[in-house]
Amino acid sequence: MRRSFSIIILLCLIIWSCKEGTGREEEYLRWVGDIEQNDEIDEPDFKICNGDEKILQYFNFGEGPVYSGEKSKIIDLFESKYQPVTGKNENGLIRIRFVVNCEGEAGRYRVLQSDENYLKKEFDKKIVSQLLKITSEIEKWKVLKRDEFPINYYMYLIFKIKDGKIIEILP
């Protein structure tokens, strides 16, 4: 049941990502890049601790990009699970941004896609769905604390794609 729900969510996210505008075209929220809960696409069980207004950015903690374990684990994960999708023009950047809550769980995934010249484009859906699936299957992210209290934060992964293959993962 949960698996079927996850697949539906992934499909919705891909469709949603194609509709999503950026920046100036939208009304500003509290902060640039804020992600509001959308019941149509987001896991209903995913909870933010202490409210949306308390979500920080990963770099606000001064620890650099943080992963549960080290970044090499993320790289290994995508290397082992991602199947390259060959095709013309499958080049550019894909960002998956999300919220990590105070328990180290992630949710509210959003996708942004561009070509190598930073212009909006749509990659083959098989590429995006794989990246989303693998990212959303990462069970734990690092719990970040401020004054001893665990805090929610925004995190993202950017995938540099060349000929349908992942050539780098950032940050």
Next chain:
Amino acid sequence: MKKFILLFLLLSFFGINAQPNCEAFKMRGEMLKYESCKKAMETKGHYQFSKEYQVKLDEAIEIDPTYDYPYWAKSIAYLKSGDFITWKKLIDKAVKYNPEDRLGYRGWCRYQFFRDYKGAIEDIEELDRLVDYDIGQSQNGMYHLNIAKGLCYKAIGERDKAIDIIEKQIKLNEEEDFIGAYDYVHLGVLYLETGEIEKAIEVFEKQSGYNDLAENQYYLALSQQKLGKTAESRISLENARKLYLKGRKMFDPYNHPMDKIYLEDIDREIEQLTLRVDKN
């Protein structure tokens, strides 16, 4: 020399955020820019990501759409949140209206945040053609822009060119006693990758005396192994491990620097070295 390392580290954390001098526009009679600048300064006290900050800058742009500063200032939150599409639109405007001040920044960010090596090279080289003075440091103060350019050439496979660029820049930096915190490590790794092991060891030893890092000891260990110096290599790997655990490793608040290593890299190398010694 330590004071320079400290300066680099401070700049890397807080970033360089030069405020414009609005009065200079007034003195020159550029009143629209003056008004736009004054409006942009109303962002003071607001977080770069906040609605208030962004709205003030939109108003500044409305006053003078040809003033680069508000585009640049707006772009930062998009850059840091990984929104490469909006960031690029905004920073392109800033570059269009003030290439001399913004090209180096855009080039650096293309490298630092998006590993857009070719784009970064293009921007830094265009800046070099445009001005007749030193093109200066990266936004975070960690590198001279020529070192960053060299790293980009390395990333696209042009190692000899990278070595040439970085060697020349380090020589200039040494003359001014202003070495980047990781300059020698990067050059040493390039030497190691191109088989110039003695040269690699020489610059890693320079880095040790200047600002020793886990990465420096790790790559020194790999170089020593190439020369068959197993005992020295083991000591360097143990040093790398200690430095890593003390937090003396390459760091960038937003991204993982090139040539950064992880604890498991050190442990794997120690394990393999032990296996090789046991076998013999």
